[in-house]
């Protein structure tokens with residue numbers, strides 16, 4: 001039995017167990033991660049973030065993400081900001097801007113002088129096969145919105161891949177939105193072969209939204225960085241938001257600023273805070 005060191009961090013209440021996998025040996029597996037995620041009997045977190053040495057020459061680090069259910073996933077936006085803060089504060093890097101390889105592509109977080117972190121989250125993907133989403137026919141595959149049948153109701157979703165899959169629903173009032181019932185049903189809908197994160201977006205103004213996200217492998221979280229990026233891309237693509245200024249995304253845990261211009265290969269930029277809570281260690285076989 002050895003001791004595994006970790007740092008508990010969060011981005012707007014989306015919380016993480018962050019592990020330096022460079023200076024300590026950690027082979028991630030589903031069972032211990034799911035057990036540590038438990039809020040009454042474990043450490044308690046939405047995701048576990050693992051720092052590893054890069055595989056690509058141009059990258060500074062490899063960043064692996066595991067949901068509370070133990071599933072390894074491609075991207076985590078709030079986690080990317082905490083990742084950059086962690087590697088700088090722990091002396092793993094002296095750079096304020098780093099190149100990070102993830103299963104969902106390369107991202108570049110930057111520590112700003114005001115304490116916030118800005119991340120180039122890469123290019124959003126909208127084609128059904130890139131989500132992945134199983135369109136019902138050619139016409140559906142060409143549409144920006146898709147009609148999902150959930151029991152006896154039909155829900156219109158816009159799908160965006162930010163490295164990980166998102167389905168965005170426009171609602172009148174996020175307080176009244178059936179986030180848990182519809183979120184769970186859509187997360188596991190047969191047209192999403194890798195499941196999906198589900199965002200409920202209320203348009204407040206052309207540069208302001210309110211958002212709640214039912215995350216794949218977790219449930220509703222206080223905030224979702226890739227969900228905020230996906231919602232803004234969906235809102236602009238649907239013509240509901242302007243793309244000439246950053247969009248203010250108000251989540252239950254706080255606010256992110258998201259920028260994207262509706263042009264080919266345009267990158268999505270996310271700016272927001274990070275917070276370290278405590279350092280800990282846990283017995284590890």
Ligand SMILES: N[C@H](CCC[C@H](N)C(=O)O)C(=O)O
Nearest residue numbers: 076077078164216224225226
């Ligand atoms: N639940 C997500 C991963 C974490 C995303 C979220 N915490 C963020 O800040 O982007 C998924 O299964 O793709």
